[in-house]
Amino acid sequence: MGSTPDLTAAQWRKSSYSGHDGGDCVEVAEASNHRVAVRDSKNPHGPTLLVSATAFADFVSAAAARAL
Numbered sequence: 001m002g003s004t005p006d007l008t009a010a011q012w013r014k015s016s017y018s019g020h021d022g023g024d025c026v027e028v029a030e031a032s033n034h035r036v037a038v039r040d041s042k043n044p045h046g047p048t049l050l051v052s053a054t055a056f057a058d059f060v061s062a063a064a065a066r067a068l
Helices: 053-067
Strands: 026-031 035-040 049-052
Touching: 035 053, 049 053
Parallel strands: none
Antiparallel strands: 026 035, 035 049
8 A cells, every 4th residue: 555654734533423521532534545544532643544545435334334
């Protein structure tokens, strides 16, 4: 997939299912080369998972279908 993108200026978005009480939170940001970066909002300097935008969309669709 190429080199690791520079995410210092990334626009991170928290999951709409994350509570406001500081509980378990996932954040995502657009990365280069049609990838999505995923991280734990409680550890913003920790590891970041990079997946293809297609794989992330498939994951979100599958999770939404199971939540119904």
